Amino acid sequence: MRCLVDKLNAMAIFVRVVERGSFSAVARELQTSQPTISKVLQALESELGGKLIARSTRKLSLTEEGQRYFDHCRQILAAVDAAEHSFQSGRETIAGPLRIGSSVSFGRLQIAPRLPAFLERYPDVRVDLQLSDHNQDLVSEGLDVTFRIGALNDSGLIARHIGSTHRITVAAPQYLAQHGQPQTPDDLREHNCLQFNLLSSQNLWIYTHGARRHEVRIKGNAQSNNSEAIREMVLGGLGVALSPVWLFSEDLKAGRVTALLQDYSAQSLPIHAVSPANRRQSARVKAFVDFMSQALESAPELQAIK
Structure with missing residues (x-):
C-alpha cells in the first residue's frame, strides 16, 4: 500500500509540475524545496525507464511519452479523487488553502x-x-x-452562474456641462465614450427600451483594460462610460457622476x-x-x- 501511495503522490507532483510549468512553483505550493520536487520526478523517470520532461533553460516541455503518461495520470488521479469524495461525502471539513x-x-x-x-x-x-x-x-x-x-x-x-452585473451609463457633471446630456442611445455617437477593452463588445453598447433594441457603435479617445481606470477618467470629466453599477454606486450617491439614459436598460453581464x-x-x-x-x-x- 505504501508503494502505491508513493506512486500516486509522484504522479500528482508530475501533473502539477506540467500544469504550472515550474518546479519552483510546485515546491512553493507543497511547502518543500525545488530539489525535492526534482528528485521525485527523477525517481519516477528512472522507474518508468524514460524521460517525461524535456528540460531547458527557458521552459518545460513534455516528451511524446511524457504527454501520454500525463494524460493517463490525470485520468487516474481524477478517478482516485472521485472515489475518495464518494466515500467522504458529507464528512469533508471546510479547511485548507x-x-x-x-x-x-x-x-x-x-x-x-x-x-x-x-x-x-x-x-x-x-x-x-x-x-x-x-x-x-x-x-x-x-x-x-x-x-x-x-x-x-x-x-x-x-462554470456556475452566481449573479449579474447591471450596468449604467455615467458621466461627470463637468463633462455634461460642456458637452450636453444624451437623451437617447443614438446621441452617444456624438460623445466621447470611454471603452473597457476586455469585453468582446467593447465598442458596441446595447440598450433596450420596451421591446426595442438599440445597438450603438461608440467611439472615444481613451480606453483601458481596468475598470477603475475608466472610473478615474469619468470622474476627471473625460467622457461617458458604460460600467457596472457597483463601480459607481458611491459616486452616484455623492453626486460625483450622473446616471444617463435611465429610460433605457443597458445590457447586463453574467457573473460566473x-x-x-x-x-x-x-x-x-x-x-x-x-x-x-x-x-x-x-x-x-x-x-x-x-
Whole structure:
C-alpha cells in the first residue's frame, strides 16, 4: 500500500509540475524545496525507464511519452479523487488553502471586503486572492476558482452562474456641462465614450427600451483594460462610460457622476464562478462559491438602478 501511495503522490507532483510549468512553483505550493520536487520526478523517470520532461533553460516541455503518461495520470488521479469524495461525502471539513482569482476591480471591491465574514465562518481556510485584469489560466496559475464577468468562451471549464452585473451609463457633471446630456442611445455617437477593452463588445453598447433594441457603435479617445481606470477618467470629466453599477454606486450617491439614459436598460453581464474541469471541487471551494452567491444576491450595489 505504501508503494502505491508513493506512486500516486509522484504522479500528482508530475501533473502539477506540467500544469504550472515550474518546479519552483510546485515546491512553493507543497511547502518543500525545488530539489525535492526534482528528485521525485527523477525517481519516477528512472522507474518508468524514460524521460517525461524535456528540460531547458527557458521552459518545460513534455516528451511524446511524457504527454501520454500525463494524460493517463490525470485520468487516474481524477478517478482516485472521485472515489475518495464518494466515500467522504458529507464528512469533508471546510479547511485548507483556497486560491481565488478575479479581475482587479471586482476582487478589490466585491471579494476582499467579504473575506472577513467568510473566514470568521470558516476559520480553518487560508485564502490566497490573486487579481488580474486578464483572463487567468486556472490550471497554470494553480487557481481553485476564479470569478469572471461577461460571456464565457472556454467550454472546457466548470462554470456556475452566481449573479449579474447591471450596468449604467455615467458621466461627470463637468463633462455634461460642456458637452450636453444624451437623451437617447443614438446621441452617444456624438460623445466621447470611454471603452473597457476586455469585453468582446467593447465598442458596441446595447440598450433596450420596451421591446426595442438599440445597438450603438461608440467611439472615444481613451480606453483601458481596468475598470477603475475608466472610473478615474469619468470622474476627471473625460467622457461617458458604460460600467457596472457597483463601480459607481458611491459616486452616484455623492453626486460625483450622473446616471444617463435611465429610460433605457443597458445590457447586463453574467457573473460566473469558474473551476477547472479536471479537478474535483473541494468543500472549501463550494462553501466560498455558495457564500459569494448569497452575498451578491442581496448586495444593493449590484442591483439595477430604479
